[in-house]
Amino acid sequence: MQPSDKALVPFVSVDHMMQLVHRVGLAEMIRRIAEAIEEDFRRWESFDKTPRVAAHSPVGVIELMPTANDTLYAFKYVNGHPKNTSEGLQTVTAFGLLADVDTGYPVLLSEMTLLTALRTAAMSAVAAKYLAPKGTTTMAMIGNGAQAEFQSIAMQAICGIDTVRLYDKDPAATVKCAGNLAGTGLTIVACSSAEEAIEGAQILTTCTADKQYATILTDNMVGSGVHINAIGGDCPGKTELASAILHRSSIFVEYPPQTRIEGEIQQLDPDHPVTELWQVITGAAPGRRDAREITLFDSVGFAIEDFSALRVVHDLTRETGLNLPLDLLADPDDPRDLYGMLMRAAG
Amino acid sequence: MQPSDKALVPFVSVDHMMQLVHRVGLAEMIRRIAEAIEEDFRRWESFDKTPRVAAHSPVGVIELMPTANDTLYAFKYVNGHPKNTSEGLQTVTAFGLLADVDTGYPVLLSEMTLLTALRTAAMSAVAAKYLAPKGTTTMAMIGNGAQAEFQSIAMQAICGIDTVRLYDKDPAATVKCAGNLAGTGLTIVACSSAEEAIEGAQILTTCTADKQYATILTDNMVGSGVHINAIGGDCPGKTELASAILHRSSIFVEYPPQTRIEGEIQQLDPDHPVTELWQVITGAAPGRRDAREITLFDSVGFAIEDFSALRVVHDLTRETGLNLPLDLLADPDDPRDLYGMLMRAAG
Numbered sequence: 100m101q102p103s104d105k106a107l108v109p110f111v112s113v114d115h116m117m118q119l120v121h122r123v124g125l126a127e128m129i130r131r132i133a134e135a136i137e138e139d140f141r142r143w144e145s146f147d148k149t150p151r152v153a154a155h156s157p158v159g160v161i162e163l164m165p166t167a168n169d170t171l172y173a174f175k176y177v178n179g180h181p182k183n184t185s186e187g188l189q190t191v192t193a194f195g196l197l198a199d200v201d202t203g204y205p206v207l208l209s210e211m212t213l214l215t216a217l218r219t220a221a222m223s224a225v226a227a228k229y230l231a232p233k234g235t236t237t238m239a240m241i242g243n244g245a246q247a248e249f250q251s252i253a254m255q256a257i258c259g260i261d262t263v264r265l266y267d268k269d270p271a272a273t274v275k276c277a278g279n280l281a282g283t284g285l286t287i288v289a290c291s292s293a294e295e296a297i298e299g300a301q302i303l304t305t306c307t308a309d310k311q312y313a314t315i316l317t318d319n320m321v322g323s324g325v326h327i328n329a330i331g332g333d334c335p336g337k338t339e340l341a342s343a344i345l346h347r348s349s350i351f352v353e354y355p356p357q358t359r360i361e362g363e364i365q366q367l368d369p370d371h372p373v374t375e376l377w378q379v380i381t382g383a384a385p386g387r388r389d390a391r392e393i394t395l396f397d398s399v400g401f402a403i404e405d406f407s408a409l410r411v412v413h414d415l416t417r418e419t420g421l422n423l424p425l426d427l428l429a430d431p432d433d434p435r436d437l438y439g440m441l442m443r444a445a446g
Numbered sequence: 447m448q449p450s451d452k453a454l455v456p457f458v459s460v461d462h463m464m465q466l467v468h469r470v471g472l473a474e475m476i477r478r479i480a481e482a483i484e485e486d487f488r489r490w491e492s493f494d495k496t497p498r499v500a501a502h503s504p505v506g507v508i509e510l511m512p513t514a515n516d517t518l519y520a521f522k523y524v525n526g527h528p529k530n531t532s533e534g535l536q537t538v539t540a541f542g543l544l545a546d547v548d549t550g551y552p553v554l555l556s557e558m559t560l561l562t563a564l565r566t567a568a569m570s571a572v573a574a575k576y577l578a579p580k581g582t583t584t585m586a587m588i589g590n591g592a593q594a595e596f597q598s599i600a601m602q603a604i605c606g607i608d609t610v611r612l613y614d615k616d617p618a619a620t621v622k623c624a625g626n627l628a629g630t631g632l633t634i635v636a637c638s639s640a641e642e643a644i645e646g647a648q649i650l651t652t653c654t655a656d657k658q659y660a661t662i663l664t665d666n667m668v669g670s671g672v673h674i675n676a677i678g679g680d681c682p683g684k685t686e687l688a689s690a691i692l693h694r695s696s697i698f699v700e701y702p703p704q705t706r707i708e709g710e711i712q713q714l715d716p717d718h719p720v721t722e723l724w725q726v727i728t729g730a731a732p733g734r735r736d737a738r739e740i741t742l743f744d745s746v747g748f749a750i751e752d753f754s755a756l757r758v759v760h761d762l763t764r765e766t767g768l769n770l771p772l773d774l775l776a777d778p779d780d781p782r783d784l785y786g787m788l789m790r791a792a793g
Binding site for chain 2: 105106110112113114117118120121125147149152154156158159160161163165166167169172174176178179180183184186187188189190192194196198200201202203204205210212213216243244245246247248249272275276278279425426427428429430431433434435436437438439440441442444445
């Protein structure tokens with residue numbers, strides 16, 4: 100039986116997503132997502148917001164991240180299983196959905212493992228654009244896993260960096276990352292310690308994956324005037340920075356009720372002052388105040404960023420036709436006659 | 447590029463679901479789901495439970511319903527838009543996912559518009575099996591929309607009813623429902639009022655869709671000894687029963703924190719006594735006490751029922767091979783080399 104148009108939801112597979120990225124260009128795709136994030140952060144107050152809904156197990160977490168404004172609804176399914184890597188699986192996989200608030204009907208189902216990497220990089224670059232010191236040229240990238248290249252490309256495309264200094268406790272990860280970034284126009288410096296990586300860097304990005312309280316940056320490593328882009332501390336019990344750094348920093352966050360639970364600031368008192376990044380973007384709150392200030396973007400990833408990324412993919416899907424229509428929704432001729440539709444499908 | 451096996455998630459489309467139902471038989475499929483629900487309700491305490499996460503708009507609601515035990519995780523996306531019917535769309539559409547708690551990887555994506563109708567009917571029949579009076583033969587079915595036939599088949603298959611008395615404020619809905627149920631072995635009586643429909647019925651099922659406080663059953667309509675199966679009161683501001691009926695009834699619910707917000711009991715004090723149905727199934731709490739008691743199953747639909755239904759579909763999918771493998775998950779050869787996978791897909 101041929102499903103009707105109303106029953107069909109465009110699906111963007113991993114292969115489609117890769118084709119979309121190559122059609123648009125990686126840097127341009129990240130730029131478009133960054134623009135969508137800025138646009139949505141400017142209308143932050145128009146969104147339904149809730150901390151993500153997490154199901155924790157001893158080895159990982161599965162989360163749902165919903166949000167909506169008055170026209171579109173989005174959610175993402177995402178897992179975090181650090182031990183997966185050793186089994187040949189992704190630490191993080193994700194997919195997401197965009198739906199029409201007026202009807203409740205899904206309008207897009209999409210892979211989001213790749214898309215999450217793109218939007219996380221876009222988000223970091225948007226934050227750095229507002230917070231990093233003037234004349235930033237160099238980023239230290241500590242943790243050279245799946246997110247490292249995307250961070251580098253995003254900071255190059257949006258913040259104009261020209262040099263990335265790589266460090267990972269596993270030298271093979273650094274070799275992989277350096278190889279991938281060859282030919283991007285970035286100067287890549289492979290370093291053998293975190294201390295070496297941060298030399299001369301104005302942006303310090305930490306993106307490590309252990310599910311534990313770690314100290315990737317110690318207090319004495321962080322000099323004045325830098326911008327810290329802390330990505331890896333993103334669930335309860337998982338942080339990357341010495342708490343002394345937090346006390347010396349001006350801290351910027353996405354959505355405080357979620358960051359208080361999941362971010363670096365889980366180490367601080369629940370009333371420790373933080374600034375919501377959307378207020379910096381609208382101009383309601385100051386970003387970097389002077390050249391000596393340490394700014395910290397305590398990034399955990401919020402649903403509105405996925406909403407923004409899905410909007411971009413939805414537009415691109417319509418522009419390119421790259422999608423597979425999925426027979427996801429039952430659509431009987433008479434909406435009350437679900438049973439009749441089922442019975443007519445017999446045989 | 448051919449995605450690897452790890453990247454592929456079996457997808458059960460609406461067409462596949464209809465084929466599965468016909469392969470197994472509708473009554474048998476409902477019976478299997480009812481058995482899975484009973485099994486999961488017996489191990490109720492082993493589940494992560496949370497009220498569903500709802501995004502309300504003036505015209506409807508979009509909800510996520512997650513739950514997990516120590517091996518499987520499930521969630522359902524479901525909307526409720528009463529005005530959709532007048533636009534030729536379903537009031538309720540749904541899809542859902544089952545995932546492996548150990549890796550966070552999805553193992554099944556499935557349509558759930560049809561499956562929700564099956565599991566809701568199965569759940570009602572499980573409750574009636576424990577709560578309806580002995581010798582029940584007749585159900586009044588008030589509201590003859592998309593759920594009505596499934597309710598009737600489930601009560602026939604699991605509780606042994608032989609007669610259904612139909613009423614809907616729209617006579618066309620009753621004609622549709624009576625036509626669909628012809629040939630099922632049930633005696634169907636089309637009635638022209640709710641009062642007429644409940645004559646001689648031991649089970650009173652209400653399943654109407656208006657998003658408002660309605661009074662489908664008034665106090666004087668409900669005599670002693672009946673079992674009320676109230677399905678339509680399932681979101682804040684939407685109820686079907688006069689509150690006086692609630693005060694005369696022994697009330698059974700799925701998950702109190704959700705039912706207090708969404709069910710008929712939103713009309714009552716927050717501490718009004720209710721019994722959790724899982725405790726009746728395990729024997730920890732009594733069900734029906736005597737022939738004169740009015741029992742009320744205040745059903746709103748809980749995530750564990752979807753979990754149970756998805757388990758059954760997952761098993762059937764493996765038995766029959768009826769599914770479409772979806773390229774939903776990025777699976778680079780080296781899990782840390784997402785970027786390399788993307789770049790190798792160029793051109």
